[in-house]
Amino acid sequence: MTQFNLKLILLIMSTTALCLSACGCLNPFAPALGDPSTSLWTDQQTIGELLDNFRNSYNLRDSLRYSHCLADNFIFYYYDVDNERDDQWSRDTDLKTTGGLFRSFDDVRLTWYAIPDTIAEFSQEAVSKEFDLSFNLSLYGAGGSSAFDLYGFAHFTVLKSPGEKFRIVNWKDNTVF
Numbered sequence: 001m002t003q004f005n006l007k008l009i010l011l012i013m014s015t016t017a018l019c020l021s022a023c024g025c026l027n028p029f030a031p032a033l034g035d036p037s038t039s040l041w042t043d044q045q046t047i048g049e050l051l052d053n054f055r056n057s058y059n060l061r062d063s064l065r066y067s068h069c070l071a072d073n074f075i076f077y078y079y080d081v082d083n084e085r086d087d088q089w090s091r092d093t094d095l096k097t098t099g100g101l102f103r104s105f106d107d108v109r110l111t112w113y114a115i116p117d118t119i120a121e122f123s124q125e126a127v128s129k130e131f132d133l134s135f136n137l138s139l140y141g142a143g144g145s146s147a148f149d150l151y152g153f154a155h156f157t158v159l160k161s162p163g164e165k166f167r168i169v170n171w172k173d174n175t176v177f
Contacts, residue, residue, distance in 0.1 A: 048120030
């Protein structure tokens with residue numbers, strides 16, 4: 001490296017250091033931050049907000065946020081194809097299973113289809129509400145090593161206890177295999 005190149009590099013480094021010190025801790029190369037007063041997460045005061053949090057927890061593979069969508073007495077119902085029978089599991093098993101799903105795939109995408117306004121805007125306390133939704137769940141492994149696209153139907157029962165947020169009490173997977 002020539003002495004000229006070395007001086008040029010030192011000049012650029014000292015100019016950058018001077019700029020950074022003049023700006024305080026501001027990094028001029030950092031991307032702009034979004035509005036810190038907005039959040040991806042909702043208070044789950046409507047069924048639509050609950051479904052937003054459910055979707056976001058899947059898409060971000062956030063099992064802690066997912067757990068906030070489920071009631072303590074949550075039950076997941078499904079058809080066991082291998083044993084040809086209806087089966088179910090509790091909240092604890094669902095959280096373990098969903099956490100395993102989140103760890104097994106690099107990208108998880110959940111899409112709800114056609115949520116009626118009467119469901120999305122429902123906010124009444126102490127009234128359980130049942131409804132059906134169609135969905136797409138896309139699962140992608142590392143570097144595209146595996147990809148699964150699942151289309152299905154879910155039957156939900158949700159409840160907002162007085163002073164609380166909406167939570168899913170029952171989820172029945174009505175997907176046809």
